[in-house]
Amino acid sequence: MKVTILGARGSIPTEGPEMLEFGGGTSCVLVESDDQAIFLDAGTGIINAPNVGDKEISILMTHPHLDHVLGLPFFPYIFEKGRKIGFYAGKNGILNTYEQLGTVFSNPLWPCRIEDYPSDITFHDAEFPLQIGGFTVTGIPSVHPGGGTVYRLEENGKSVIYATDYEYEEDKVGELIEFAKDCDLLFFDAQYTDEELDRRRGYGHSTVAQGLDVMKRSGTKNIRFVHHDPRHSDDFLRKMEADVKSEHVAFARKDEVIIL
Numbered sequence: 001m002k003v004t005i006l007g008a009r010g011s012i013p014t015e016g017p018e019m020l021e022f023g024g025g026t027s028c029v030l031v032e033s034d035d036q037a038i039f040l041d042a043g044t045g046i047i048n049a050p051n052v053g054d055k056e057i058s059i060l061m062t063h064p065h066l067d068h069v070l071g072l073p074f075f076p077y078i079f080e081k082g083r084k085i086g087f088y089a090g091k092n093g094i095l096n097t098y099e100q101l102g103t104v105f106s107n108p109l110w111p112c113r114i115e116d117y118p119s120d121i122t123f124h125d126a127e128f129p130l131q132i133g134g135f136t137v138t139g140i141p142s143v144h145p146g147g148g149t150v151y152r153l154e155e156n157g158k159s160v161i162y163a164t165d166y167e168y169e170e171d172k173v174g175e176l177i178e179f180a181k182d183c184d185l186l187f188f189d190a191q192y193t194d195e196e197l198d199r200r201r202g203y204g205h206s207t208v209a210q211g212l213d214v215m216k217r218s219g220t221k222n223i224r225f226v227h228h229d230p231r232h233s234d235d236f237l238r239k240m241e242a243d244v245k246s247e248h249v250a251f252a253r254k255d256e257v258i259i260l
């Protein structure tokens with residue numbers, strides 16, 4: 001299994017010389033096997049998707065907040081005539097997958113609909129477990145305003161959990177810990193410092209210390225912190241990371257490739 005970080009920024013894309021190392025593109029992680037290319041979220045990071053050849057393409061969306069779908073209209077494969085793309089999301093209130101996207105990509109917010117692009121996108125309401133090629137995909141509800149989905153992808157004995165836009169709450173985190181049990185790689189939302197969290201409870205994001213707690217209690221082998229705050233520069237993030245960095249613990253950087 002090959003995992004590529006395409007977008008590690010949260011909330012809104014950023015740019016500037018102080019944002020180059022961790023990157024300014026928003027949420028997107030690519031998970032590949034020999035014949036599958038599964039994109040987790042379609043934030044602006046997806047615009048720089050690598051060549052995946054003729055692999056079957058799927059996109060799993062955690063939730064339709066702008067920073068998780070904004071890259072979709074410029075996803076290179078969406079312009080490829082007839083290219084099959086399977087788009088999946090959990091139910092979000094009463095909205096199915098197509099309706100969640102349709103509220104963003106339609107007039108007057110956007111000049112055309114996603115299905116107007118040349119590719120052949122199919123929309124699926126994710127019901128777990130879901131089989132995508134050799135991948136078994138499961139999901140649990142996230143703890144986030146408006147809801148969301150935390151995904152677990154398993155293939156060939158390896159597992160990845162994608163838990164972004166997740167707020168650690170004492171009485172709910174047990175479900176995530178159980179879900180992440182013994183996983184090889186956990187992506188965890190650590191947008192805030194401890195001090196920032198005090199001012200932003202209920203915003204739907206967590207901290208490094210909370211991620212390390214989930215890692216320890218679930219037996220997670222490796223963790224990458226994601227959804228970097230748009231106000232946090234490379235320098236700031238490097239300092240946050242220095243307190244916890246190890247062979248198994250790091251902050252997500254754009255273009256990092258992890259082989260499991």
Ligand SMILES: [Zn+2]
Pocket residue numbers: 010011027065067068165227
């Ligand atoms: Zn987000």
Ligand SMILES: [Zn+2]
Pocket residue numbers: 063065144165204
């Ligand atoms: Zn969100």
